[in-house]
Amino acid sequence: MTGLVSGTTTDQWKHPPRQRWLYIRDLLQTLVARNMKLRYKRSIMGFAWSLLNPMAQLLVFGFVFTTVLPLNISNYTVFLFSGLLPWSWFSGALFEATEAIVGNRELIRRPGFPTAVLPIITLLSHLVHFLLALPVLLLFILTAKITLTWAVLALPLIIVVQFIFMLSLAYLLSTIHVTFRDTQYLLNILLLLGFYLTPVFYDSTAVPQRFHLIYSLNPMYHLINAYRAILLHGVWPDFVALGLVGASASALLLLGYRYFLHFSDQFVEEL
């Protein structure tokens, strides 16, 4: 095989990089808007509908851990919701992004379509749901008479770090799913375990010291702590931890993206 010299050079975008970038932006905007429309189209209550799942979880966990097995965490509603929302974004988006390649056969086969935007579109669509739910969280914060501080300004940073981490996983998972079609099923099990092993509904200080090292290897642990720091406690997040998570997530993203690109030529063949 003469792998080194073979290739396709298509200068099909003829546009300078700026225009190419504008095109990608249009593509993201249009396809994310498409997902939004499809989700909310048929019900005027579409937005409320999308909140049903986190609200139901909130009710059940709230009842169990304040009444049945009291954890004695102050402002438990805000505490719980500020963990549930980022986790729902994480698990819902990753689960769906795993199918981003397999579920878009006709787009993959289209000349000039940048395959790498597909996982991004799924994550962005779920990010919009996450952002739409934030006002509800704000309502809980105000009801609980928690005062917001300037630390809230760190929110976009935390979201960006979480996005990078999720995207790196999405590239890996969607590529593996092309070959092994039970990846999504296995991911579902891992996400369920992850939900309990990440301090979503309990406080990380309750974790015994000897497990701290293992817990700290979980990026979602640091991210949820950061959300709680700025929203619940009104303090700046642990920037060192956040920086480390950001750096390792970026490295993982580079790896995941290269893995994705390496196999992307085979997607057409395998679908």
Next chain:
Amino acid sequence: MGAEIVVRSVGKSFRRYHPERPRTLQEAVLSGLRGLRPVERFWALRDISFSAAPGKMIGIMGANGAGKSTLLRLIGGVGRPDEGQIHVNGRIGALLDLGAGFHPDLTGRENVYINGVISGLSRREVSRSFDSIVQFAELEDFIDSPLRVYSTGMQMRLAFAIAAHAEPEVLLIDEVLAVGDISFQQKCIQRIERFKSQGCTILLVSHEPALIVDLCDEAIWLRAGTLVCHDEVAVVTDRYLSESKKETERRTRRERPAKRTANNKRSVTESLE
């Protein structure tokens, strides 16, 4: 306008796997990670070289499975050749897999935007040619209805109309002219001729030699992944037609004995079971 296409000794192989190749991690683990590697490579295209001068229209013919669509996709940058190189320097428009990204629950209008952007237009370009697209598809009265109320022909008309507004320099067409009724087919052909007169380089895959003779300057004949000839359109179609005729005669003559052996085989396997 118009761009050159150069295809230099291109080969594309597909991996052929064991029929029991694991498709899930579960099966992979149970089979002890066997059968994950391809058994052999099967060449869908081998040693294909040709070039299309700017503004030329080339017809590609050949039997089913000769590699026509694979060639068109490779030129469009979908997948990578295992051997050789392909150079295309211009914006590629494609009339293959029409209607990618269409969703039945969205209106025609919404689908035009989505499909237009997928086809390589910016949102502003779609807005600019929106009326013209709808007019071309003759769907003015339905454009705000959800796509699920459209007939298949109407959907295809909309898809072709969008693709026809992408202002390509290189156009790849794969058997999509069987779209809609005869008057719409005529309209599609006129549109393609207009692209041609504007200097667009076009590759057309078709099973209809008459269509290729009508539209193309040159023709290419593919057989089992190799290029049989590339010449003036009349020369290639003549050879192709006479060969196809011989092939048909040969097959019909073999038909009956072949059937009998197939029956024999079946009864043998049945008795074994």
